[in-house]
Amino acid sequence: MTDDQTSRLDARLDHLEHKLDANLASIQDRFEHKLDASVAGLYARLDTLTEALAALRLLEERVAQNSRSLERAFQKLDEHGADIDRLRENQVGALVRLGAGERFFWVLATAAVGLLATFLRGEA
Secondary structure, eight states: OOHHHHHHHHHHHHHHHHHHHHHHHHHHHHHHHHHHHHHHHHHHHHHHHHHHHHHHHHHHHHHHHHHHHHHHHHHHHHHHHHHHHHHHHHHHHHHHHHHHHHHHHHHHHHHHHHHHHHHHHHHO
16 A cells, blocks of 8 residues: 555544544434433422322321221210110110009009098998
């Protein structure tokens, strides 16, 4: 090879190296840009997930609070049910005593009327 050919090949090689470096820099810039966009998208998604988790914690607390309220309400219902059962038992006992008292009253009233009738006949 002659010096002229060698210098042309060197020039061509330098040109190709320069072109390759430019292409590599362009590819690297595009890759970094896409990577930055992807990372920014990931941060946005992480922010959305963080907000969703906060909302989920708030809902979980509300559900727990409602559960506790319902538990207290059910306990009150159980207490009221026991009170109603006691009142029914007391009412049955009161009705038995009232019935016995009413019978005793009528027995006494009948005896008084009979005694009065006997007394009035004896005087007549």
